[in-house]
Amino acid sequence: MPKPTVHDIAQEAGVSLATVDRVLNERPGVRDRTIQRVRAAIDKLGYVRDTYAANLARQKAYTFVFVLPEGPSSFIDVVREAIEEASTSQMAERVTIRVLSVPQNDPHGVVRRLLTLNPGKIDGVAIMAPETPQVRDAVRRLKNAGLAVATLFSDLPVPVRDHYVGINSYSAGRTAALLMGRFLRGVHGSVMVVTGSLQARDSIERRHGFDEVMQRDFPDLTVLPTLEFHDDISRVDRLVGTVASQTRDLAGVYSMGAGNQALLAALRKTDRLNEMTVIAHELTAVTREGLLAGEVDAVIAQNVGHLVRSAVRVLRAKCDSVDIFAAQEKIRIDIVTRENLP
Amino acid sequence: MPKPTVHDIAQEAGVSLATVDRVLNERPGVRDRTIQRVRAAIDKLGYVRDTYAANLARQKAYTFVFVLPEGPSSFIDVVREAIEEASTSQMAERVTIRVLSVPQNDPHGVVRRLLTLNPGKIDGVAIMAPETPQVRDAVRRLKNAGLAVATLFSDLPVPVRDHYVGINSYSAGRTAALLMGRFLRGVHGSVMVVTGSLQARDSIERRHGFDEVMQRDFPDLTVLPTLEFHDDISRVDRLVGTVASQTRDLAGVYSMGAGNQALLAALRKTDRLNEMTVIAHELTAVTREGLLAGEVDAVIAQNVGHLVRSAVRVLRAKCDSVDIFAAQEKIRIDIVTRENLP
DNA sequence: ATTTAATTGAGGTACGCACCTCAGAAATCA
DNA sequence: TGATTTCTGAGGTGCGTACCTCAATTAAAT
Incomplete structure (x- = not known):
């Protein structure tokens, strides 16, 4: 009943401690047949190496x-x-x-x-x-x-x-879409997608997943072309402002990456932020405050x-x-x- | 910079290993002054006992x-x-x-x-x-x-x-309410709440949190009295069936505890399950299938x-x-x- | 059959710590 | 002052494992 040790393995397999050690640590110099014997003993006794003792020794x-x-x-x-x-x-x-x-x-x-x-x-x-x-x-x-x-x-x-x-970026994008669509039940309108750059692999995947679910499940919502601010936060204000003013039925905003502070600031200027559904990624000081203030509706995050x-x-x-x-x-x-x- | 050990403490405090050991393990036979000296050395060197080595020895x-x-x-x-x-x-x-x-x-x-x-x-x-x-x-x-x-x-x-x-049951209930309300945007209707029993502390807390958010944020939705099946799954069918048939505007179902299999079965009979928003607790084989089938809309879970x-x-x-x-x-x-x- | 190479055993040291003994030092009491 | 009592040090052993050496055994090759 007590936890078996290397000694028990050695005895069970009828070999010496040194051989058990060689097998356990995959050191050379042991015949295949002997390796099998030791392995069998390990299985039989249910031996598990004590990792802490091992690290201590090592x-x-x-x-x-x-x-x-x-x-x-x-x-x-x-x-x-x-x-x-x-x-x-x-x-x-x-x-x-x-x-x-x-x-x-x-x-x-x-x-x-x-x-x-x-x-x-x-x-x-x-x-x-x-x-x-x-x-x-x-x-x-x-x-x-x-x-x-x-x-x-x-x-x-x-x-x-x-x-x-x-996380799987594709699924993350799909999840964002599901929430966007659900939160905008019954609404006919447009959804803005904002990102720093569409270069990174994960951005593309998110966008992909997002589009797929939006198209399949929420045909009443129109997803606008992605707004890329190319990691230059100063452009966010103008880009978002322009699109927001041109899109009278803007109902949702999906922020795929960083720059949420600037994005929210730009959206506030439209005076329609409160009616919009905003979904962003990653839980940071900014998105946390956004959630508490009711400006952000959901955040897709990883722990x-x-x-x-x-x-x-x-x-x-x-x-x-x-x-x-x-x-x-x-x-x-x-x-x-x-x-x-x- | 290497991790200090008992030896380092002994040296720093100018005492022997045995004394350090007596102090560490609160064994008797050490003068107060000496204890202080050892403690000071521990603080100074930032010693932390290696619990694994300790357990090994012990x-x-x-x-x-x-x-x-x-x-x-x-x-x-x-x-x-x-x-x-x-x-x-x-x-x-x-x-x-x-x-x-x-x-x-x-x-x-x-x-x-x-x-x-x-x-x-x-x-x-x-x-x-x-x-x-x-x-x-x-x-x-x-x-x-x-x-x-x-x-x-x-x-x-x-x-x-x-x-x-x-998890905090109160917050869990609030979260369920938020999703229910958001998923039922624009809908005027009733929400059914089902539970095994309202005795357990966590059930009460969930219900409490759920009600609070529903009342505050979603006045268009009416939360029906809790359906308790008293941990007798055979009652679920009749209870749910009765309420569902009597409630023409039933839009959502919040399942607070176990019994989801029976609940879903009962709801299927109404032929309105697909239009309803169903939120349940805990990710199990049943709720997982419910999600995949589109019968369950969200699950509040803990890992x-x-x-x-x-x-x-x-x-x-x-x-x-x-x-x-x-x-x-x-x-x-x-x-x-x-x-x-x- | 002999040489050579490949295996294996026996034993040691170490890791950081717990716990033990015993002798000697220091403090306390009479 | 001596007789206690209380501290302290030195040293050991063992926990389960890694890793090393050296000799002894066995198998394979010539």
């Missing part, structure tokens, strides 16, 4: 780097904070976390910054960066150097990363704290070449309203 | 018991499954989990079953049971016996438990996997008298629709 300390875009953004602030928190609470588990800021909208700058990482001194990276060929190559290099690589919030092609930590912790767990699992516990690492698409605000 | 293994209502329920099934999962994945961390089933709607039976627990052989309990004086006393007894006590899904008074793991893992962490923290990481243990109110189904 004296292994993990160093992970989170790569984040620099520049002011309420969302990045939330992410930074979550990393900070995870960092202190994970200290007890021998992982240290560093943050590396990379320039926005400057793929070459990102690459330069990534090259400053010394793959010998770190064990894994979690990267939040839009996909470009340059970034792809740089990340591939990190992975080839033996690092565990996780993508955060926005994915990169499968071969260059080990795991994606974030950033959970996400960061998940990234750390995933990177650790990769380093230890251990399986992850999929159910725990699945990031859900949160719908946040005024009433279920965390 | 040969400590945790045994936790989850107390669940017996009897068939798709929700309990989900909980059981989550416990199963957590159990296997936590085995590596020296915690074993047992499940104790207690009768439903029989407070004395619950108490009898709780008395079979030997407080000396277990370290903590996570309890899912409706509040009654008998249950309260039995749980208090467990807590007084030195066990860590967490309440699951439904709370008990603060003094008899250490921690509540679950049961997360919740169970959280309960285990909380109980462990209590046993080690260590602080919990509040942000991680906060259970969010999930809104699940067809498009963001996990």
